[in-house]
Amino acid sequence: MLDFMTAAYPWTKSLHVISMVAWMAGLFYLPRLFVYHVEMARPGTEMSETFKVMEYKLYRFIMNPAMISTYIFGLLLLGTPGLIDWGGDVWIYVKLAAIGVLTWFHHWLGRRRKEFDTDANTREGRAYRIMNEVPTLCLVVIVFMVIVKPF
Secondary structure, three states: HHHHHHHHHHHHHHHHHHHHHHHHHHHHHHHHHHHHHHHHHHOOOOOHHHHHHHHHHHHHHHHHHHHHHHHHHHHHHHOOOOOOOOOOOOOHHHHHHHHHHHHHHHHHHHHHHHHHHOOOOOOHHHHHHOOOOHHHHHHHHHHHHHHOOOO
């Protein structure tokens, strides 16, 4: 089994990166949709209902599957022999912490989407603009940890 994981490494890594790109796209786009929803559509209007459909489909059919597949392929990579020295590599723990923040953010967005769905949003567009920086910061940390491996 370990030989198979080593042989499959390029495929697993490719699928992990593809999944991560799709997940990150959703994490960048959904807060932007929330900004537009708050600033352009009053609750109960046709435009507001359109935003609700867009937000639901993005979260349910793109972001959730992309997050799950990112996790699956990432866990397979973690199990690939020789990739990580769990006793000496600190970078992997920093990366895992950043992934934890992204996962929290994903679920935070899901709760906000449900608020919009029931016309219960209380936040202004500025709050979503600020929160939109979370995935950017995590992405920077993750890329540096994986590519540079500074510690």
